[in-house]
Amino acid sequence: MESLNAQIVPSTVFFADAMLGRLARWLRMLGYDTAYEKDISDESLISRVVTEHRWLLTRDRYLAQRKVLRDHHTLIVSDHLQNQLRQLQSELRLDLDLSDKTASRCAACNSILKSIPHEKATSTVPAYVASLHRQFVQCSNCGRIYWPGTHWTHMLARLQELRTS
Numbered sequence: 001m002e003s004l005n006a007q008i009v010p011s012t013v014f015f016a017d018a019m020l021g022r023l024a025r026w027l028r029m030l031g032y033d034t035a036y037e038k039d040i041s042d043e044s045l046i047s048r049v050v051t052e053h054r055w056l057l058t059r060d061r062y063l064a065q066r067k068v069l070r071d072h073h074t075l076i077v078s079d080h081l082q083n084q085l086r087q088l089q090s091e092l093r094l095d096l097d098l099s100d101k102t103a104s105r106c107a108a109c110n111s112i113l114k115s116i117p118h119e120k121a122t123s124t125v126p127a128y129v130a131s132l133h134r135q136f137v138q139c140s141n142c143g144r145i146y147w148p149g150t151h152w153t154h155m156l157a158r159l160q161e162l163r164t165s
Helices: 017-028 044-050 081-091 117-121 127-132 148-163
Strands: 012-017 033-036 055-058 073-075 111-114 134-138
Touching: 012 044, 017 033, 017 055, 017 081, 033 081, 044 055, 044 111, 081 148, 117 127, 117 134
Parallel strands: 012 033, 012 055, 055 073
Antiparallel strands: 111 134
């Protein structure tokens, strides 16, 4: 772990390195602005972290040792998502609450999600989904549509487990 004392991140705007794609998607669904690129050089990643004032989340010890990133990163110690979230909750004091207010970012591209009328969603989503759900949100960038289905329920259960353990 980075330190025994909990860190307070100056902002909750993150950049997750190439080894943390799953964590990036979860943070986005939790409402955190989390940049992620699978194929990016260390130099480009560092440049974006610095110029965009992002907090780096990395599994790469060598990258974490760069002077320019000192006090601007968290070295993620586990390969397992549950432990990664637990580490961020503990060290960065991240709120891991999933609610209508926090589910505001696209899991795929990090853009803002906007509510859309049921009528608009019905022409795009499967008919059984449209018949079961009334609330839909759509990504303002890539156009993906999301709804509170079983995946949402599973995420809520995992987060509740994290908060109580």
